[in-house]
Amino acid sequence: MVENSTFKSLIGSEVKINRGGHDAITGKLIGVHSNYVALSSEDGAVYVNTTHVKSISQSPNQKSSGTNGSITTHIKASSFNALLHELRHNFVKINRGGPEKLEGIISDVTSDHAIVIINNELIRVPLFHIKSVTVGLKSRGNKNGNKNGNKSRNTNGNAIAKSGGNKSSKSNRSGNRTNRSDRSNRSQRSHRSSRSSNRDRGSQGFNFWTPPFFS
Incomplete structure (x- = not known):
C-alpha cells in the first residue's frame, strides 16, 4: 500500500493509479484522506480505497503542485466507510471493470457491506471488495x-x-360532393327553366283557330 505522504506530494498532478488492468485509474489527484483518495477523471469523481493501490505514477509532463488543498469539489469523509455513507441514494459505479463492477444506487451501508439496488434487486457487496467508487455518471x-x-x-x-x-381528406371529399350536388341542382333548375321558356314561346307563336259564329 502506498503511503499517504506520497499521495499528498502529488496533489494537483495527473497520476495513474496501478499499472494496468481493470484497477488502473487515470486522473487528477484532488484529495487525500485517511484511507482513500479522490481523483477527477473523465467519468467523474473517482474515490479509490488506498488498501487496493499497488502503485501510483505521475504523468511525465505534469509537476506536483506541492499543496494540500483540493482543486475541485469532492466529498471529504473520515474514512472510506464514512464516504460510502455520504453516497447513499446516489447512482454510482463500484469498481472499474471486470466481474466485480456494479452500477446502481447505494441504498445503505453497514459495518461490513454496502447494499446496492440494481434493477430492483438488492445486492450486498462486502466493503473489502470495493476498490473504487465513481460518482457523476449519467x-x-x-x-x-x-x-x-x-x-x-x-x-x-x-x-x-x-x-x-x-379529417382534411374527409372534408375535401365532403366539399366535392356538395359542389357536385350544387352543380346538379343548378343544372336541373336551368333545364326546367329552359323547357318552361320554350313552352311559353311556343304558346305565343301558335294561332288558335276560332270557329265562325252561326246565328
Missing part, C-alpha cells in the same frame, strides 16, 4: 427515458398528422 434510466419520450412524441405527432390528414 444514469441509463435518463437515456432510456429520453428515448421513450422521443418515441412517444414522434408517435403522437404522427398520429396527430394522420388524424389531421384524414
Whole structure:
C-alpha cells in the first residue's frame, strides 16, 4: 500500500493509479484522506480505497503542485466507510471493470457491506471488495427515458398528422360532393327553366283557330 505522504506530494498532478488492468485509474489527484483518495477523471469523481493501490505514477509532463488543498469539489469523509455513507441514494459505479463492477444506487451501508439496488434487486457487496467508487455518471434510466419520450412524441405527432390528414381528406371529399350536388341542382333548375321558356314561346307563336259564329 502506498503511503499517504506520497499521495499528498502529488496533489494537483495527473497520476495513474496501478499499472494496468481493470484497477488502473487515470486522473487528477484532488484529495487525500485517511484511507482513500479522490481523483477527477473523465467519468467523474473517482474515490479509490488506498488498501487496493499497488502503485501510483505521475504523468511525465505534469509537476506536483506541492499543496494540500483540493482543486475541485469532492466529498471529504473520515474514512472510506464514512464516504460510502455520504453516497447513499446516489447512482454510482463500484469498481472499474471486470466481474466485480456494479452500477446502481447505494441504498445503505453497514459495518461490513454496502447494499446496492440494481434493477430492483438488492445486492450486498462486502466493503473489502470495493476498490473504487465513481460518482457523476449519467444514469441509463435518463437515456432510456429520453428515448421513450422521443418515441412517444414522434408517435403522437404522427398520429396527430394522420388524424389531421384524414379529417382534411374527409372534408375535401365532403366539399366535392356538395359542389357536385350544387352543380346538379343548378343544372336541373336551368333545364326546367329552359323547357318552361320554350313552352311559353311556343304558346305565343301558335294561332288558335276560332270557329265562325252561326246565328
